[in-house]
Amino acid sequence: MTPFMHSNRAVSKVDIEEATTLKEVGVDTSQVMNYLTQQAGGYHNVGFTHKDLYNALQRGKAKEIVDGDMNALIAYFDYKKHDDPEFFMTxxxxxxxxxxxxxxxxxxxxxxxxxxxxVIAFDTTYKDNLYGRPIMPIVGVNHHHNTIMFATAIISDETSQSFEWVLQNFLEAMKNKSPISVVTDGDRAMQRAIKSIIPYAKHILCSWHLSHNAQANIGDPKFTAAFSKCMVSWWTTKEFDVQWRLVVSEFNVEKYPWVIEKGNIRHV
Structure with missing residues (x-):
């Protein structure tokens, strides 16, 4: 597990250049990650996760945003404030x-x-925009059980620093009223940000996102089905641990970075 400790993970300049070239010809990030993994001889040799690669590529892409785009967006929001004095933007x-x-x-x-x-929920699965940046809707549920929006953020990358920035300013917008519970997809950077900014909020994992991410990271529908069954079954913590180890062993995925990461936070 040591190569996947946060302090030991880094995407090399060579890997970034190769990944950027592949992205420019239309290869998506998941396929790029699979290619680099094969080149390295397996997940245990590649030295970084899919999220690390994504963040490294995003840091380069962020530099493509020109001043004119920023000024136009800020000007639009300033205009919104004239119609809505309570409009918040930073x-x-x-x-x-x-x-x-x-x-x-x-x-x-x-x-x-x-x-x-x-109760609030947020994730960064919405990346279909001009610069491929994560769009982070912060949502909840009203008394009619309808999903409602509280705020929206556009962030440069999916690091704990960016998530902390969002949470700090979200609380400012909401007059420092903290949520009781936060629902996420279990992202470690997001988890660190929650503990740092709203330490008394209960962190709840979203089963839908976990199943979706299991398929995206492992790519085996049978593993995803077994993993999903683990989550929805009424087991004690000890029983869940036994089932988790059985599933991981059965599908021989012990060395996958995603499995290692989720194993470390399975009791969140």
């Missing part, structure tokens, strides 16, 4: 002045949070 820039992180919410969303903000 952003950060990098050392070159390019837009780095951004979050916004309007008066209706902020009012909804006052009423329904005990």
């Amino acid at each position: 952003y950060s820039v990098d050392e070159s002045g390019a837009l780095y992180n951004l979050i916004w919410s309007d008066s209706t969303l902020r009012s909804d949070y006052t009423c329904f903000g005990d």
Whole structure:
């Protein structure tokens, strides 16, 4: 497990250059990761995870955003404030002045949070935008059991620093009212940010996202089905641990970075 400890993981310059070239000809990040893994002789040799590769590529892509784009977006939000004095928006820039992180919410969303903000959920699966940046909707559920939006953020990467920035400014927008529970897909960087910024909130894992990520990272429908069954079964902690080890052993996935990571946080 040592190569996948956070302190030991790094994407080399050579790997980034090769990955960037593949991305430019239309290869998606998952396929790039599979290629680099094969080149290295297996997941235990590659030295980084899919998320590490994604973040490394995003840091390069962030530099492509020009000042004009940032200025136009900020100008639009400033215009929104004239119609909605309670409209909230804040952003950060990098050392070159390019837009780095951004979050916004309007008066209706902020009012909804006052009423329904005990439980929030957020993820960064929405990357289908001009620059491929993670879009991070922060949502909840109202008294009609409908999903409602509280705020939206666009972040430069999926690091704990970016998530901390979002949570800090989200709390500012919501007058420092902390949620009681936060539902996530189990991302470790997100988990660290939650513990840092809202330490008293209960962190709950979303089973749908975990199943989706199991398929994306392992690629075996039978493993995904067995993994999903583990999550929805009414087992004690000890019983779950036994079943988890059986599933991991049965499908011979002990050395997959995703399996190692989820094994470390299975009791969150």
